[in-house]
Amino acid sequence: MTISNQKTDMSVFENYESEVRSYSRSFPTIFEKAKGYQLWDKQGKDYIDFFAGAGALNYGHNDDAMQQRLIEYIQSDGLLHSLDMATNARAAFLQKFNEVILKPREMDYKIMFPGPTGTNTVESALKIARKVTGREKVVTFTNAFHGMTIGALSVTGNAFKRHGAGIPLTYSMAMPFDDYMDGIDSLDYLEKMIEDGGSGIDLPAAVILETVQGEGGINAASFEWLKRVEELCHRLDILLIVDDVQAGCGRTGTFFSFEQAGISPDVICMSKSISGSGLPMAITLIKPEYDIWGPGEHNGTFRGNNLAFVTAAEALNHWKTDAFSESILSKSELFKKRLNQFVDEYPELQGEVRGRGLMLGIASAKAGLSGQLAEAAFERGLIVETSGPDDEVLKMLPPLMIDEEGIEKGLDIIEESIKAVLGKEEVTV
Amino acid sequence: MTISNQKTDMSVFENYESEVRSYSRSFPTIFEKAKGYQLWDKQGKDYIDFFAGAGALNYGHNDDAMQQRLIEYIQSDGLLHSLDMATNARAAFLQKFNEVILKPREMDYKIMFPGPTGTNTVESALKIARKVTGREKVVTFTNAFHGMTIGALSVTGNAFKRHGAGIPLTYSMAMPFDDYMDGIDSLDYLEKMIEDGGSGIDLPAAVILETVQGEGGINAASFEWLKRVEELCHRLDILLIVDDVQAGCGRTGTFFSFEQAGISPDVICMSKSISGSGLPMAITLIKPEYDIWGPGEHNGTFRGNNLAFVTAAEALNHWKTDAFSESILSKSELFKKRLNQFVDEYPELQGEVRGRGLMLGIASAKAGLSGQLAEAAFERGLIVETSGPDDEVLKMLPPLMIDEEGIEKGLDIIEESIKAVLGKEEVTV
């Protein structure tokens, strides 16, 4: 049986899969193969990828070297599954992550494998912060997204997803993110609320944040704001957790998204592109003084996804020099220039360019417009999604290895989609 | 760079990995390869596997056919990562799971991909039960283990792991499992507590249970007890969730662990061996009438681990006939016979044989003895762990494809370990 020859169509998903499915609704075709920044569906139609698995495919699809490593590892009968037993692949990753990432940045962290998903690393971060401080509440920010399990969901902003919990989500306090609202200095506010003994805001165990909020609408905190959050946390003995699941692994131009802000989080959550290949993997970085776990106090079956370790170690080669980082930043300029042109040339978009590195978006004040653009782009061969509380942002996360040609092609499709949607509107109105 | 040639030893883990690591402490060696029911470490020492990735490797390590499928898929540039977009691999799994597993058993369920781990499927099950019923509390049982994220942890029994939450775990009510305590009919008790308007026990959204508790000490509920739980749930309009993460996929002799009990759970959680290969994957089966999710109401980055889908579809071939199931049951008899002999011949063990299918254990009333046995066995080339609240059970979960020779070799090591440990005791006392 060759899988790709099976007779399947979208009805398989409608008939057998739960109503919870979502992306197979937005991108209603069956994908068959992918390479770099491109995908092909069963009908052979090709797509440019400005989505990158929501940030899980920063190095593109099916990198040659990673494929090679996977096949070698499989053929060598290397362990695929190992819980948290010691394996060659695990050791190699630990060693290389330390050498290529932590040491050169003078960062001293213990590496935890909390289970292979973003929500797992967030849950582990919340746990350790509560254990270390003996406090329960955690400060989270408007439009934060940290995951779907109850601990992570309680620090997530989206009302629809929160409601899915079916229980009140407690132990968290939502505060305004940088630039959330005109006229409010969000950190003066946060500071006053925490320090005021009468505010009703309990002293928190931790502050958790994304430096650039992806799901929340491509909201980038300023470096100054991040620095001030760090100072506040240090002064009040609160742990600072940076959830770098989506913004990390180079997405904003540096390996960690907070490097340019010059901050030193107490706990760092990574997942998505950490495996390099899109295979499930997550790590939690913890400052040694806070690594007070008991053995097995947090565990899980899939902490040892060795295929992911193999490609993760391979992916770290990108970070041995500054070249990769520089290329991201120069592509970012290219991208932003064009997005700004769109906003200028098509004022009907009521658009605003947002983001940092290759985590970019156009927010539109016109309800529903961004969704229409994404739909039009898909028809034209571009995978791109929306984010934000009202899906008001057309969110662009191309693979970081995309070349200039890919960028231009993708952006051309976006421009065509803009024209089509705005034109269509004229017609329909 | 070939990974296996790197200079690594256990110090890598001690230096770089978090204190939370556990199995690399119990089995302090670096594993290099594995096949079927065997592993080899870097020094070339071989081990028999009575652990099977805590139930994630029911089909053994590196099954030839699965390896072949993986390599083909990688070489065809199939998508590795796809969120919940439609891919060939996902479609093939859905179709085959329906054909091979659900249809022949006349089971009608929608399949949800809740994220690739056991705790994710449990969290999704709790959410949907709360959404369907509009209630919050969930009945769980003594010595239950359902996962490490806050939702799943709140229905988990282990005090050490619960304490790791750092917050009070609420919305759950712990009730005695089958045979938990002499003189208590646990279901009469549960029934009275739920039905009595003065009991202080709120009407729950759901009852969640494992038919055989693995982490809790290999406690097998009787089929009659399971049937009575189902009746109670139906009568009181409570959803019945079976967490078949560890006991499912053939572990107890049938694909689902509850088949012989003749019950029809409202929600079924599966993970661990569902991918066949030990790659991260989980599914949640939901009766169509309860599949009231909104699109994306529960989501996650790694719902589309296509390599796992490829091996999962391959693994289902084992279930096209009854042969696999029958072989498990006959191996179980072999196993149990020998375990009973141990208990009889070595009364100093103060042992009791527990379990069903190839999910077996010897509980020892002697504090610390089971841990000593596991350690002695490891030295002699057998991977086996303990479970239960006081690690009082030597827990045996061999790959289901193990042959008679493997079983006998492994059990010989256990017998030698018993002799050694009991002998050592004589000497030391």
Place this chain on the structure above:
Amino acid sequence: MTISNQKTDMSVFENYESEVRSYSRSFPTIFEKAKGYQLWDKQGKDYIDFFAGAGALNYGHNDDAMQQRLIEYIQSDGLLHSLDMATNARAAFLQKFNEVILKPREMDYKIMFPGPTGTNTVESALKIARKVTGREKVVTFTNAFHGMTIGALSVTGNAFKRHGAGIPLTYSMAMPFDDYMDGIDSLDYLEKMIEDGGSGIDLPAAVILETVQGEGGINAASFEWLKRVEELCHRLDILLIVDDVQAGCGRTGTFFSFEQAGISPDVICMSKSISGSGLPMAITLIKPEYDIWGPGEHNGTFRGNNLAFVTAAEALNHWKTDAFSESILSKSELFKKRLNQFVDEYPELQGEVRGRGLMLGIASAKAGLSGQLAEAAFERGLIVETSGPDDEVLKMLPPLMIDEEGIEKGLDIIEESIKAVLGKEEVTV
């Protein structure tokens, strides 16, 4: 304006008072005066009181000496309201309570005024237990009743009242009370659940209990059971809270209901009859080593109800000798003898006599019967209510000062009511 001359009828309550009103529905008449164990309504009809304000009028209505003290105090311009400032009346109560109650019993407790109601003393007890132990959960028992505010409600059993919270009630664990269920040794069960590290039951801060459950259906714990609870608490470093709000102040024959059990609770909650006169008052007794409150950490406007202190001090005169206690026990015998006769002579009652001292009841297995009896008794001039999760118990709490004549008259009415209700049933069936 003399109040008793106003033109009022029950429509005032129907028109102006909230739907939450209850006793004005069960006893639909306007009461005008009361003395001892008797009440009179506006129409001049007299009633015998087997209800005693649900235990708040142990010394009867309008005791002459207490009335005298009240009038003297008012006429002397004594402070009526004083928060927790020092007043003569407060000092006198503190001193006398110590001399008459605590010292002779060799009990060493600090006296806290937590606010003037039962639920306030329970909330204060839960708070101090959590503060002392640093733990959150509290063990409560089936059919417990501790109050209506969220903290007290969370340890209350009644589902209807719990549901009124509108939020999930957490931080409590309901366990079976003494004799809750045939075949379950409730304390073996509790002990195992608490001591078993895998049970899912967290180590609690406290156990809270009533020695005789009033609202829960007149369930009297045996002295042996109480002693065993105390031993369990001491062994596991759990605080024992006795809620003596209803069973205390002589109701079961001794000042504290637990005296005969020979236990020494860590915290004792008193209210209802502590003021002697039915005026709002409550105290929380705390062992000195646990009295670690900060000043004002728990406060409230009505901690200084001086009129209540005045009558409370007067009421303590009853406890200077053993005579009052002995009289309660002898009246109890009288009562129980007759109740047992009823049960024997009227097997259609399917009755069971319950209780201790003058906290007595007949539980009937016939649904609705007890309510019919209470209604029939009211028509015949007896105030008596029902309790239990299904209102299945006819609950008798006469003022402790009732005389033999009053007892016999009241019981005669009950017997007549039994005849009437059973007779009516014969006719209707």
Place this chain on the structure above:
Amino acid sequence: MTISNQKTDMSVFENYESEVRSYSRSFPTIFEKAKGYQLWDKQGKDYIDFFAGAGALNYGHNDDAMQQRLIEYIQSDGLLHSLDMATNARAAFLQKFNEVILKPREMDYKIMFPGPTGTNTVESALKIARKVTGREKVVTFTNAFHGMTIGALSVTGNAFKRHGAGIPLTYSMAMPFDDYMDGIDSLDYLEKMIEDGGSGIDLPAAVILETVQGEGGINAASFEWLKRVEELCHRLDILLIVDDVQAGCGRTGTFFSFEQAGISPDVICMSKSISGSGLPMAITLIKPEYDIWGPGEHNGTFRGNNLAFVTAAEALNHWKTDAFSESILSKSELFKKRLNQFVDEYPELQGEVRGRGLMLGIASAKAGLSGQLAEAAFERGLIVETSGPDDEVLKMLPPLMIDEEGIEKGLDIIEESIKAVLGKEEVTV
């Protein structure tokens, strides 16, 4: 025994009363009698009352008419305690409250007796709001004070008191009160946080507020702000609860504190001065459409404090004309004028005059100063306390019936205290 002749001194409180006692520490003398706005201690020293039982004695101590009514009622053998049975006294209060207060203001509310304290009425208000809306969270404001039981404490701001709970306080969301912080429009902020689907702030059941925060530091919300809160609540289908426990009963110049704001709360909490005499009593006013309680769904032993009903009805006579209201406002002017003089003449106070009606304060930016002033005033014969998160406000709540002479005398003492404290400082510095 005449109570006032007993040999008692402050050692009684130190020896027998819990460490939680507070006002007997601030005002260390034993009070013997009180009349109007004056108190006398055992040594015969007289004090002017600028405290009024924290707002429970708006009509002064021992009003002649109320004393007369109490004595008559006691002498008539009227029921003192009646749970929520119908009594003359209860009927009379219901009728009169409706006639004198509700009808003339065209207010349509059902009256609930939730138990006789402020925290009881707040708990009942939160319950009904959650029941009506089916939601759990409640918006509360910085520096709010609503009570000490767990439900009320969860909407209270003070960190010290919150910490006393010993459990995380959840189901509430603290928002900035009017003028909490420069540069933040607290209602724009609240509105955006509630309406934004990504904010992490769940749609609340209710907003609870005090129009003037007493314990929080005499913070008076503007009428415009109150009106805007009401509009927000109505638009979003959120119940508006006004806690008028301290600010109600004329304290700010009108019977309800919100009358001038022109708002119509859905639920109103009253206690403290509602009984007129300082006897424990509370009522919850609920709009008829929200009065969906089941009978007895919230109950309590002391819902029928008839002595309180008697004086409460008497107290309502003050509200038959506008004279009382007008007198409060004119006394307020007198008061504020002098307070403003203090602030102007003694710049070392770094003072700010706050408040409305006869709920006034001087906030001082100098740490500890207000406490020193209160202490100096006590020595000089004035009872006055501090409030605010750092006890930074000298809080003045004289009985509303105080005359000009009393006001001037009290304010003279404050001025002397200011001089003494500021002078002393000069010496010590």
